Amino acid sequence: MSNAVIAVVGPTASGKSDLAVEIAKKFKGEIISADSRQIYKGLNIGTGKIKGRWVSKNGKKIFLYKGVPHYLIDEISPKKDSSAGEFKKRAEEIIDDIRARGLLPIVVGGTNFWIDALLRGTILPDVSPNKKLRRALERKNAADLFRMLKKLDPRRAKSIDPKNPRRLVRAIEIARALGRVPRAKKALTYRTFWIGIGLPTSVLKANLKKRTARMIVQGLLTETKSLAAKQISKKRLRTLGFEYALSLDVMQGKLEKKKFASALAARDLRYAKKQLAWLKKNPDIRWVKIKDDALRAVRAFLKS
Template structure:
């Protein structure tokens, strides 16, 4: 008999986490997070990590499982999430995969088999000094096919793709080993532009009042470099620049809010390609 799991996707600030909790209460579910920044410990306010109160007693997995000073790869997420998925099913519960990182969700649900290429520290150090535009141009030269599908706004993914292309000659076509015996129901959560922009604005103000700046200071004090902070993007990038006196507070808030909106639009673009998603 085929077992069922739900996948809740959509742009940031659309209300995915709250929807997942409501659904979990209805179907006897447990939530697997699919967020590439929420896997890291002590990055709570800036990533919008669901709180214990918001969980309302529903178990959540793959939150705060990694040291932010160390890279948590898509391949590791795929492995950890697949094990969690099976564990939930074995206990007779319903898995609910919830998040906005499309690459993570595809790796888990479609069983995408990722190439096993070890990190190249020397190459990464060199590539980290290059602008996003030049990184994208370099990947395009090495592997035009991968360049067409990658999120070129994400320097970590560009560097990883170049790293793989350097090792293998090109980024190989991803093979698929989808989980068997599971029927996935895709649910998309979104809002009209005006409402989503307002939610992004109000959420940013709430996070600032809630101690997001102190969180970033604390991370740096505990050994997270500004350079590493920059790689996480969005809140951590702009707050890090502000704390280094590279921009004013007003500039930081303005650029951050715009950056979050652009990120939300990229998420929409990623998920709109998936015709299995039923939007609510």
Template sequence: MGNMNKVVVIVGTNASGKSGLAIELAKKFNGEIISADSRQVYKGLDVATGKITQEEMDGVPHHLIDVADPTERYTAADFARDGRKVLDDIIARGKLPIIAGGTGFYIDALLNPRLLATVPPNENLRLELEKGSVEDLFEQLRDIDPDRAGDLERKGEKNLKRRIVRAVEVALTAPEHHRETVENEPFDALWIGVRWDDNTSKERIRTRTTQRIEGGMIEEAQQLLQDGLSWERMEELGLEYKHLADYLRDKISKEELIELINRDDWRYAKRQRTWFKRNTEINWFDGGKLNDAQELVREFLK
């Protein structure tokens, strides 16, 4: 097969160091990076999402960043469609595609768009999900399929547990459905995961929040509003943005803003872990010991 259909996928929780590893591998193995982040696709959502800067890219081409207006919705289906074009182009130019990001649903949709079609019922998963609260289920849906969460919110259905349970069920079942039908897929993917222990992960999240506050996250949110982003849409963008919306309307203090962002980013990291745990193809590496990941890629490309 050569390298023609080979793809490297780098996943992990927020603040795990995925981007740094992706750049390192891209420089070593003639690669280009496809960002798989449901919010970094939007223009102007830079500081709060931790979007990589031109300087940090270090000359490595990055794709599917800043491709959508934040006032509009960019879905997993949009990502799968645009990502496939980028994948094909990178491969056609003899480069190695490296998909890096924490939005697992988008990555699965890109590597197998068929999973976006009808997903069969998963009764056991449904029963498990129904034990959760409506609020927790909706936050989980917002993480993995923000477009569907936005649809339910606009229709006034964010408190209809049955609808939310089915939406989460579809998103969580999709990767398993995908792995049952991969025989005809055109990509040979090497999955690499970056992980840290809980204490280190929490500390990295706290450090990142401080850096973002100091880096202009609040001012960026104010600019988005001035540019026409509605309060409702800002809240839909989730995580930092829903708390920034409250802060800018004087509903919470700056200290509360920081505390809530740290709390929700950690909760999100745990949900990401749960998502990626379902994928047994991922080769996990401790964040401080990534040299072995290079060797794995080298063997994969032989």
């Protein structure tokens, strides 16, 4: 097995988490979550976080889902920032630990930039947070931040989510420090087998619609109120995903409650399309539609 790693990728609501668990059970693996929001405590409904539980094992606390250990999930306060660099460092340590115990590391996500940083050799710029600059930028809306980035680094502006203030601020911070965000370089550490879940568009749309309805029934608005009650600012909540931003809009009377579900579904579909567009650029992904195809492909890879 040596330096083999399995990556399970795909758009929102494609079934990545359950497929990763199937692979883990079949091939004696453990799972690393590469999701920039599910790493936060309390962001459960709005991020579609798996319903695992924390258990103590050999003096350590482990997050278990369907009996499989998961790492880098439900770990830090949403008041704190998380970064691709921090994720990469911790994920590499966890992969080493999993391999040292003779098990198979499986990375699932999520946040495609984080996965690429870990497994495709993306070299991340070493730029420390600039608190003064961040305070100034946080007063601006996403549209203004995107215009700033386009002037500073047009190439990065083409690949970033223009509606994500947190990522826009970080990109501007790097561009101001280095002139522009450096291009990715290759320094591959792992022998990675990429599995992508490629659902028909009609199935994906149906899954997204169910996901949206489930979020509302499970209490997305209540979760948002609870997070705000924990002194997480509304500005910060808006950076943690459109689900929380739209919830705040409903709570503040900016969005009619009867339009909440359709607004969520529209944003969900847009996000899924962006995820797919990113993934289609990776020629190493083996696209599958059913679980059995994925398991056969992983078995063949591990034997090679």
